[in-house]
Amino acid sequence: LTSLTDEARIVFDTIGGRAAGLVNPSLRIGVTGLSRAGKTVFISALVHNLIHGGRLPLFEAQKSGRIARTYLEEQPDDAVPRFQYEDHIRALVEQRVWPDSTRAISELRLTIDYESASGWNRMFSRGRLSVDIVDYPGEWLLDLPLLGKSYTDFSRDVFELAASPVRADLSAGWRKAAAAVDPDRDADEMVARDLAEIFTNYLKAGKDDSRALSTLPPGRFLMPGDLEGSPALTFAPLPGLDDARRPRPGSLHAMMARRFEAYKTHVVKPFFREHVTRLDRQIVLVDAMQAMNAGAGAVADLERALTEILGCFRQGRGSILTDLFSRRIDRILIAATKADHIHHESHDRLQAIVRRIADRAIARADFVGAQVEVVAMAAVRATREGTANEGSNALPVIIGTPLAGETIDGERFDGQTETAIFPGDLPAQPGAIFGDHGSSHPIRFVRFRPPKLEQGASGLTLSLPHIRLDRALQFLLGDQLA
Ligand code: GDP
Numbered sequence: 001l002t003s004l005t006d007e008a009r010i011v012f013d014t015i016g017g018r019a020a021g022l023v024n025p026s027l028r029i030g031v032t033g034l035s036r037a038g039k040t041v042f043i044s045a046l047v048h049n050l051i052h053g054g055r056l057p058l059f060e061a062q063k064s065g066r067i068a069r070t071y072l073e074e075q076p077d078d079a080v081p082r083f084q085y086e087d088h089i090r091a092l093v094e095q096r097v098w099p100d101s102t103r104a105i106s107e108l109r110l111t112i113d114y115e116s117a118s119g120w121n122r123m124f125s126r127g128r129l130s131v132d133i134v135d136y137p138g139e140w141l142l143d144l145p146l147l148g149k150s151y152t153d154f155s156r157d158v159f160e161l162a163a164s165p166v167r168a169d170l171s172a173g174w175r176k177a178a179a180a181v182d183p184d185r186d187a188d189e190m191v192a193r194d195l196a197e198i199f200t201n202y203l204k205a206g207k208d209d210s211r212a213l214s215t216l217p218p219g220r221f222l223m224p225g226d227l228e229g230s231p232a233l234t235f236a237p238l239p240g241l242d243d244a245r246r247p248r249p250g251s252l253h254a255m256m257a258r259r260f261e262a263y264k265t266h267v268v269k270p271f272f273r274e275h276v277t278r279l280d281r282q283i284v285l286v287d288a289m290q291a292m293n294a295g296a297g298a299v300a301d302l303e304r305a306l307t308e309i310l311g312c313f314r315q316g317r318g319s320i321l322t323d324l325f326s327r328r329i330d331r332i333l334i335a336a337t338k339a340d341h342i343h344h345e346s347h348d349r350l351q352a353i354v355r356r357i358a359d360r361a362i363a364r365a366d367f368v369g370a371q372v373e374v375v376a377m378a379a380v381r382a383t384r385e386g387t388a389n390e391g392s393n394a395l396p397v398i399i400g401t402p403l404a405g406e407t408i409d410g411e412r413f414d415g416q417t418e419t420a421i422f423p424g425d426l427p428a429q430p431g432a433i434f435g436d437h438g439s440s441h442p443i444r445f446v447r448f449r450p451p452k453l454e455q456g457a458s459g460l461t462l463s464l465p466h467i468r469l470d471r472a473l474q475f476l477l478g479d480q481l482a
Contacts, residue, residue, distance in 0.1 A: 026076075026130040027480055028278055032138045033285030034215055034305060035207070035223065038337035038379060039102045039135050042285060044088040045379040045464050046473065047072070047110055047133075053456045054463030056470035061114055061481040062457070068113040068127075075109040076132060083108035083135050092380065092464065096450045104225035105136040105275060114481050129480055134275060138284070139219035141276070141312045142305065143268045146217055151257035155237035158216070166213060166297045167206065174202040175239075183238040184248055187255035192234055196221075199236035213298060214291075214305030220267055232266050235259035272312075281476055282313055283333040288354050289341055292426075292433050293445045299357065299433050306334075307361035314365045332372045333475050334358045339467050340378035342423045342443060343385060343396040347467070349426040350376035356430035373475050377468035382448035388420055395422050400448035408446050421446060 031039050049056060050070040056062045075082060083106040088099035110131045146154060162171035177198050181191065200221045206213035207222070215222055220233055227233050235256045247254035286306060291298040313329050336354040339347050355374045362372055383400035397420040402408070404415025413419065424443045427433060453462035 025128065025480075026132060027477070028132045028134060028280045029476055030276070030279040030282040031133060031135045031285070032141060032282065032309070033337075034138045034287070036101060036290075037138065037285040037287045039285055040088055040099050041092075042283070042335075042337065042379040043083060043108065043133055043135055044085060044092060044099060045466055045469060047085055047108065048089055048093075049463050049466065049469060050110065050112070050473075052461045052463045053458050054466070054469075055454075055457045056473060058468070058470035059473040060478055061112075061117075062470075064117070066115045066117060066481070068115065070110060070112045073109045073111045073130065075107045077107055080134075081106045083133065092450045093453060096452070098450060102135055102137055103223060105134065105140075105271075107135070108133045112477075112481065117482050129477075131477065134279065136275065137219065137223040137225075138305075138309050139215050139217075139223045140271055141219070141309045142215060142217045143219045144272065144312045145308065147264055147268060150243070151260040152241045152243055154260060155239070155241050158237040159239060161216065162202070166211075166301065170205045170211070171202045174198045174236075178236070178239050181238065181252065183241060183253035183256075184251050187250060187252050189234075191252060192236070192255060192259075195236040196234045211294060211298065214301045218263060220263075227267065231259055232262045235263065276312065277328075279329055281331045281333075282329055283335055283472065283476060284309055285335050285337050286354060286357070287338065288336045288350065288357060289338050289443060289445060292353070293443060296434055303357050303360065306358055307364060310334075310358070310361040310365045310367075313370070314367065330370050331475065332367065332370055333472060334372065334374045335472055336374075336376045338378055339376045340381040340383045340398070340400075340448075341445060342426060343398060344467075345396055346423075346426045347376050349428060349430070353426060353430045353433055356433075375468055375471050375475070377466070377472055379466055379469055380450055381465040381467050382451050386420060388422065397422050400451070403447045403449055406446045408444060413446075415449060 031043055033039050048054070050062075050067075051072075053062075061067050072085065081104065085108055091097050091099040110133065112129045112131065114127050114129065116127055149157070159175070161167060162175060178195060181195065185191075203216055203221050205211070207215065218233075220227055224233060238253055238256055241253070247257055284306070286302065288299075288302065291302040310332070313332055334354060336350055339350055342350060351374060354376060358372075358374055383398040386397050386399050387394040388397045389395075399418060399420045401416065401418050402413035402421075404413060406413045408421065421444055423445075426443065451465055454465045455461075456463040
């Protein structure tokens with residue numbers, strides 16, 4: 001699948017990276033997840049809590065006072081945009097609005113000066129670790145399976161999925177437009193552009209809040225990064241193709257097939273080669289709450305997307321491609337974000353549900369040699385908890401400031417008023433969310449404004465409140481600071 005030079009380069013990069021790591025210990029952590037999963041908020045909160053000495057009791061190095069200083073440094077990759085930490089924090093902390101979400105890849109280097117826990121290590125290590133955080137859209141990972149597909153395979157698979165019950169109505173317009181085109185007709189830029197546009201609209205429609213369907217490839221159609229409008233993105237599947245029929249030179253079919261190949265060569269491969277292969281650890285954020293709210297179909301769809309995403313980090317057996325691409329990743333954290341939307345009594349249930357959603361993906365991905373953990377957390381905790389009396393019952397509620405325009409029971413919020421909400425319980429049996437009754441178990445889901453800062457661990461500084469962010473940190477970084 002890859003050419004020899006590609007492979008040589010991958011191996012070279014990997015060895016080179018390791019050698020560099022010996023000189024100046026560094027750890028590359030990938031942060032991914034489908035759009036709106038919470039990547040930007042997670043990275044901003046993680047960095048803010050580390051720099052400002054947040055309350056992180058489960059993050060051992062911090063709790064035992066071994067971290068001397070944490071600071072931002074210049075990132076090692078000049079060609080990758082920097083993660084705009086300062087802008088995001090200004091939005092979160094000063095304006096109390098959510099920051100702009102991830103649209104493309106970005107990077108940030110965080111350096112931690114620490115004292116090793118063991119006397120032996122203290123003699124030999126400088127006690128400095130650079131953590132390179134790489135933020136990128138999960139949509140881009142969904143492209144990996146395309147590398148093993150021909151344009152004909154791709155077209156066939158897309159039409160098949162488009163006709164499935166959860167997508168049939170969304171895709172009807174595009175399927176009709178595609179059916180009206182003869183693949184053998186002369187190539188025409190405007191026809192290609194129109195088809196690509198209608199096809200992209202279909203892919204986007206699934207992301208609507210009420211559908212909450214997970215994304216389908218090609219990932220750049222939804223998250224184009226800087227490639228918007230380029231020919232490599234101006235193609236679409238065509239109907240009725242089969243392997244026996246070779247495209248006629250000069251036909252629309254030939255043009256589309258060529259662009260599909262260009263997409264693989266110039267977009268997908270370089271992304272995996274230059275970014276994914278170099279990661280040491282990975283956190284995959286999932287918005288299970290949103291999917292559960294939309295019903296069983298959306299949950300099943302999230303499971304499918306997560307299976308494909310995790311498949312990219314498969315270790316051991318598998319295609320040459322995945323072997324080469326993922327062999328360094330030794331820890332994968334699957335994190336359900338936004339746990340602050342439910343009462344803490346339900347946090348373990350959320351964790352069990354995400355474990356259930358991830359189970360099949362984990363089993364199939366065969367992570368020999370990599371540790372995989374699941375956590376339910378909130379990178380930023382926008383609510384606090386309380387109880388409300390209803391008759392003789394004390395109901396567990398969450399209290400926060402709903403975003404302007406949010407409604408609940410017909411009441412519309414102005415973005416200034418604090419309110420208590422009974423969010424409802426998650427099912428005790430994780431399997432229940434896959435049943436047809438998924439949507440009869442709705443959590444009352446209101447989006448809240450970011451919170452005010454709270455006293456940090458030292459009592460001197462203020463930091464962003466969170467739920468179990470420290471557990472995530474301990475899993476991702478703890479052993480490196482031992
Ligand atoms: P990205 O597309 O993965 O970068 O997603 P963002 O980090 O921008 O998050 C998308 C939205 O989810 C934010 O604008 C918030 O509304 C919400 N969100 C993300 N993380 C949290 C969290 O920890 N708590 C709460 N309450 N909302 C969150």
